[in-house]
Amino acid sequence: MTTTNSDARASVQANTWLTRYYFTRAGFSIVWVVAAVGMANSHTAVVAALLLIYPMWDAVANGVDAQRNGGLRRNPTQTFNAGVSVVTTVAVAVALTQSMHAVLAVFGVWAAMSGLLQLATGVRRWKGSGAQWPMILSGAQSTLAGIMFWQQSNAAEVPYVSDIAPYAAFGAFYFLISAVWLTINDARRRRA
Template identity: 60%
Template sequence: MTHHTDARWLRFYYVLRAGVAAAWVAAAFTIGEGPPAGIAILLVAYPAWDAAANLLDARRSGGLRSNPSQAGNAAVSVVTAVAVAVALGQGPHAVVAVFGAWAILSGLLQLATGLRRWKAGAQWAMVLSGAQSALAGGFFLKQATGAATPGIRDIAPYAAFGAFYFLVSAVWLTVARARQAPVGRTA
């Protein structure tokens, strides 16, 4: 795979991740306090999608052995999807606690992926996103011990920031590629 193929793939991947996260946020705010089954599906689907996306990217980018942080992130996200399903029976505080632990672990793994891919470009946004995810996880854990009852709308801004960072990376890669293209040709 050439660097340009990698950049093309990453642009597509980052747009896909941004779009799915934005759709999830819209659904979370739309359903909000709606039917518990719909909320449960969204809460389990978010880490499940993250697992699938990490697997897809790792396989497209040289395989799981070449991308251990993404393989780890996929594994953590699968466990999280199952843990969220279990936590739903224990209440919203348990769900937010699971999301908190996941945000910390997946954020650190995303940060590691961004550092490993630094030369691919636009990874500063992925590193920043990973760090912010880890910090948000700490906030979720604190929220899980609070008196107020958390809900899906408390998790939605976390996903919105993820969408933002993926979109920034996609735009950054697109602009960088356009600057490198010969006059009269765009990628």
């Protein structure tokens, strides 16, 4: 019984970071969505800042999470995801000099790639952490959203930053579900 209790405690401690990480990712995305919707018609510099901040935040978050969970080498999907997000930030900066259509195309490629990498990370974490089904669903949905963004980037209608907001909102939703799910699982383990 002592082994079971110590295993449960170790699992709870390992999930503490992941729970905080998921809550933080959800919180950031919610704030970003509110800003994107509220400032969609603002000055170009504000919109540009929002479009640059989102992938850069993803790069930092993935990098920090990979470091906290054994390092960059032990977490190749997150390490690669962080790199993809850095490249995306630069690509968004270049696309901003072209058009919002170009920006949406860049976001499309990024959403599809990062979605696949998030899905792979969720599958890898499934046994050790649990509560990964929302991350797997989020990764799949992100991939589909990326394909949709790519298609919309060729439409005649000019896209706005608020067109990306639903994508970020669903991301927040999935991170929040994972955080709550881990919190409930950890509370159960503590009682056991």
